[in-house]
Amino acid sequence: MTVVECDGVIAAVSDALGRTITLVRPLSGGQHAKTLVVADSTTEYVVRVFPPLDDAVGHEPQILDRVAALGDRVPRLVATGQFGDFPFIVTSLVVGGPPSPDLPLRRVAEQMAAVLAQIHQLDSVGLRTLSWETPRGDSTIEALGRRAWQQLDLADHVLTHYDFWCGNAMWEGETLTGVVDWSGARGAPRGLDVSWCRLDLVLLGSIDAADHFLAEYERESGHSLPDIHSWDLVAAARSASRVETWASNYLGVGYSDLTESTLRARMDDWTSRLCAS
Template sequence: MTAVETDGIIAAVSETLRRTVTLVRPLAGGQHATTLVVADSTTEYVVRVFPPLDDAVVHEPQILDWVAALGDRVPRLIATGEFGDCPFIVTSLVAGGPPSSDLPLQSIAGQMAAVLAQIHQLDSVGLRTLSWETPRGDSTIEVLGSKAWKQLDLADHVLTHYDFWCGNAMWKGDTLTGVVDWSGARSAPRGLDVSWCRLDLVLLGSVDAADHFLAEYERESGHSLPDIHAWDLVAAARSASRVESWAPNYRGIGYSDLTESTLRARMDDWTSLLCVS
């Protein structure tokens, strides 16, 4: 984003809030939206600017009301507005930042599992529902993922975050302080979030951490996931062909070692493991 565009966003946010805000810093980590931290004379806020016609600003305010029971661990809605054709949302700033690349993956896994169990306890009645489609493609993992999808029981829904990975968790030191980016949240089976986070932990470098996450989630939530292998196949099938494109996301949260080639190698190892299990 150019300096002129950033200045335009700051001006649009100031007009929406009816007070002057200034840029504190940009935030990296995702590709869906341009994210900035801004501040008025007393308070910092997060501004996320989405592409034209993106519906995130329509859905996220409803979700933030839904998850308000999680307290300071989730953002509060401040305002919505537009910069040209691009909608934006202004929220409170959740304390913390990305997890340190030095933080043990077992610790990340355990704390992510605990907060996900709490998220899945929230009411999901009335939310948008699952929109995943049957995985497509001719690779082995895509064929197996398509078969697995057709065998899953999709009836038992909870409130799912829908993009539950370490880059959407906030940390202070070794403690998870919050979960952000709720624009995709909807009513869906719990296996969707669980398998997505397991895949993230595998890409970070540890199948053992992914298994620890599953065990801790089942313990914290009181729900077992006997179909987790099928969900893992689906998650891998949906992302195997594009995993290299996630390198900027990981680089943006400080995992510069997760290059395109590293992500590809770890994904290939994971899909090989899934295909013989």
Template structure:
């Protein structure tokens, strides 16, 4: 986003809130939205500006009401609005920042598992449902993923975050303090979030941490996932062909070692393991 566009967003948010807003800093991370920290005379807020026609401003506000039971670990809706043809959401600031690469990945796994178990206890009635499609392509992992998808029981649904990875979690030291970016949340099987977080931990460099996350999630939630290998296959099949494009996301949250080549190597190793197991 250019300086002129940022100035336009600040003006639009100021008009929406009825008070002067100033830019504090941009936030790096995901590629879905441009994220800014702004402030008025008393508080800071987060502004996320989405692409034209993006439906996040329709779907996220009611989700934030549902997850409010998580307290200060989730943002509070302040306003929604429009900058030109780009919708935006204004929320409160959740304490914390990106996870430090120095935090042991088993600790990351434990913290992520504990909060995910709590998320999955929340009400999912009436939410949008699973929209993942059968994996396409002819590679070994995509072929195996298609078969796994057909075998999965997708009837047991919970409130899923739908993009549950370390970059959507906030941290203070080795303690998880928040979960953000709820625009994709919907009613779906718990295996979707669990396999996505496991894949993230694998890409961060630790299959052991991914297994520890699964064990901790099952302990915290009281639910076993006997079909986790099928979910792992589907998650990998949906992302193997594009994993290099995630390098900017990991760089934005401090993992500068996760280059395109590193992500490709770790994904290839993971898919090879899945395809022979």
């Protein structure tokens, strides 16, 4: 976002809130929306600016209403608006920041599993539903992902976050304080969120943490996932060809060691394990 665009967004947010807003800092770590922390005279807020024609402004408010049961661990809707062709959402600021790269990954797994089990208990009735496409491409993992997708039971829906990775979790020390970025949330099978978080933990460097996350999730939720291998295949098939592009996301939340080459090596090792299973 250019300086001129940023100034325009700040002015539009000020109009939406009916008071003067100033920029505190930009936030990095995602690719979908440009994110800013802003403030009035007393309070800080988060502004997320979406691409033109993005439907997040129409969709996310109902999601934030559904997840309000999680209290201060999720954002509260403050306002929506438009800057030119760019829709934006203003929410409360969830306390915390990305997990420290020094935080043990088993601890990350435990906290992520506990909050995901709570998310999946929330009402998904009436929400838009699963939109993942069948994995494409000619690689072994993509072919296996297509086969796995066709065999999955996609009927049992819960409220899924739809992008459940460490960059969308907020932390203070070793305690998870919140989950943000609900624009993609919808009704979908629980295996979607579980496999996506497992992939994140693998890319962070620990297959053991990914397995610990699964065990903790099943314990916390009371639901077993006998089809998790198929979900893991699908998650890997959907991302294997583009994993290098995630390096900037990880850098934005403090994982400077996750270079393109490191992500590629870890993805290749993971897909080899999945294909051999």
